[in-house]
Amino acid sequence: MKTAYPAVKLYDAExxxxxxxxxxxxxxxxxxxxxxxxGRSFGPLFAIVIILGAMLWGPWVSLAMVLVxxxxxxxxx
Amino acid sequence: xSATVGGLEGSEAPAANRRRIFAHPQDFHCVIFHxxxxxxxxxxxxxxxxxxxxxIHGLWSRGAFVLAAASALGWISGIDVGVNFHNHSHxxxxxxxxxxxxxxxxxxxxxxxxxxxxEYTHTIHHARLLGDDDWTLPKQNxxxxxxxxxxxxxxxxxxxxxxxxxxxxxxxxxxxGKALREFGIFVALWSIPFWIDPIMAIWLWVLPHWIANTxxxxxxxxxxxxxxxxxxxxxxxxxxxxxxxxxFNLTMFNIGYHLEHHDNPKVHWSELxxxxxxxxxxxxxxxxxxxxxxxxxxxxxxxxxxxxxSRFGKQHADYLNTQ
Numbered sequence: 018m019k020t021a022y023p024a025v026k027l028y029d030a031e032x033x034x035x036x037x038x039x040x041x042x043x044x045x046x047x048x049x050x051x052x053x054x055x056g057r058s059f060g061p062l063f064a065i066v067i068i069l070g071a072m073l074w075g076p077w078v079s080l081a082m083v084l085v086x087x088x089x090x091x092x093x094x
Numbered sequence: 095x096s097a098t099v100g101g102l103e104g105s106e107a108p109a110a111n112r113r114r115i116f117a118h119p120q121d122f123h124c125v126i127f128h129x130x131x132x133x134x135x136x137x138x139x140x141x142x143x144x145x146x147x148x149x150i151h152g153l154w155s156r157g158a159f160v161l162a163a164a165s166a167l168g169w170i171s172g173i174d175v176g177v178n179f180h181n182h183s184h185x186x187x188x189x190x191x192x193x194x195x196x197x198x199x200x201x202x203x204x205x206x207x208x209x210x211x212x213e214y215t216h217t218i219h220h221a222r223l224l225g226d227d228d229w230t231l232p233k234q235n236x237x238x239x240x241x242x243x244x245x246x247x248x249x250x251x252x253x254x255x256x257x258x259x260x261x262x263x264x265x266x267x268x269x270x271g272k273a274l275r276e277f278g279i280f281v282a283l284w285s286i287p288f289w290i291d292p293i294m295a296i297w298l299w300v301l302p303h304w305i306a307n308t309x310x311x312x313x314x315x316x317x318x319x320x321x322x323x324x325x326x327x328x329x330x331x332x333x334x335x336x337x338x339x340x341x342f343n344l345t346m347f348n349i350g351y352h353l354e355h356h357d358n359p360k361v362h363w364s365e366l367x368x369x370x371x372x373x374x375x376x377x378x379x380x381x382x383x384x385x386x387x388x389x390x391x392x393x394x395x396x397x398x399x400x401x402x403x404s405r406f407g408k409q410h411a412d413y414l415n416t417q
Binding site for chain 2: 058061062067068072075082087
C-alpha cells in the first residue's frame with residue numbers, strides 16, 4: 018500500500034484567507050519597542066539571571082527562584 | 095548631531111537594515127530570543143567549569159546549580175524550538191535562502207532536533223490534524239479522549255518520534271539522502287558540548303533537552319488540542335484551543351492564538367492578536383473553546399485527578415455563547 022505524504026514545505030501552506038491585510042508595522046516609540054523586545058525575550062533573560070545570579074547569591078537561591086517561578090506558572094499562567 | 099547611515103537618520107538606519115535582512119520587521123525578535131538562549135547555555139557551561147565562582151563546593155551544591163540551570167535551560171529551549179523556530183518553519187524569517195537554511199540548523203540543535211526533522215513533524219501535524227494518522231498528538235482512547243498527559247509527554251519524545259521519523263524519512267528512498275545529510279549536520283553540532291566535557295553535557299545539554307521536549311513542548315502540544323475534534327463543516331472552530339493570557343502570549347510569540355494559527359498558518363505570529371479580534375464573533379458563534387489562562391495552568395489542571403481536570407474547560411467570560 019502506498020501512503021501519500023505531505024510535501025515538507027510548511028511555509029507553502031495556505032491560509033483560510035482572512036489575515037492578508039493586517040499591518041506589519043511595530044507600533045509605539047523607541048521605549049515601547051525596546052520593551053517589547055525585552056518582554057518577548059523574558060524567558061532566556063530570566064534563565065541568564067538564574068544562571069549568572071548564582072555567582073552573587075549561590076546555587077541554592079537560584080534553585081529556589083526556579084521552583085517559585087514554576088509554582089507560580091502552574092497557578093496563574 | 096544626528097547620525098546618518100546611507101542617507102537615513104537616527105533609528106531609521108538600523109530599522110532599514112533589518113528590513114533588508116528580515117522578511118518581517120518583528121522577525122528580529124526571534125533572532126534575539128534564540129541568541130539569548132545560546133548565551134544562557136554558554137553561561138551555564140562556563141560556570142559549571144568554574145564551580146568556585148558560583149559557590150559549588152560539593153555534590154549537593156553542584157546538584158542545586160545543575161537542577162536550577164537545567165530547568166531554566168529546558169524551559170527556554172522548549173519555547174525556542176517549539177514556538178520560536180516553529181514560526182520560522184511557517185514563514186521564513188530571513189530574505190536569504192542560505193541564511194534561512196543555516197540559521198535553522200543552528201537553531202534546532204539546541205533542543206536536540208535536526209531542523210528538517212522538526213519541520214517534517216510539524217507538517218504532519220498541520221496536514222493531518224486530529225486525524226487517525228496524526229502521530230504527533232496524543233493517542234486517542236476509544237471514546238475520542240486523549241491518553242493521560244504524563245503518559246504522552248514521557249512516551250512521545252524521543253521514542254514515538256524516532257519510530258515514525260525513521261519510517262517516514264530514513265526508510266523512504268526519496269527522503270533518505272536529505273534526511274541523513276541533515277542528521278549528520280545535526281550530530282556534528284549537537285555533539286559540541288560533549289567535546290568540552292561529557293558529564294557536563296549530560297547535565298546541562300541532554301537533561302535540558304529532555305525537559306524541553308517532554309514537559310515544555312509535549313505538554314504544550316497536549317493542551318493545544320485536548321478535547322478538540324477534527325475540523326468539519328459542522329464544527330469548523332473546534333480543532334484547537336485558544337489561550338488568551340496576555341503575559342503568556344507576549345513571552346510565547348502569540349502561540350496561544352492556536353485556532354487562528356491552524357486556520358491561517360501563513361499569518362505572521364505578531365499579527366495573530368489582530369486576526370483574533372477580527373474572528374472573535376465567528377469563534378463565539380461557532381463555540382470555540384477560549385480559555386482565560388495559558389498552557390502552564392492548563393497542564394497543571396490536566397495532569398491532576400478527575401476533580402482538577404474538570405476545571406480545565408472553563409470558558410473565558412467574554413466568549414460565552416449565550417444563544
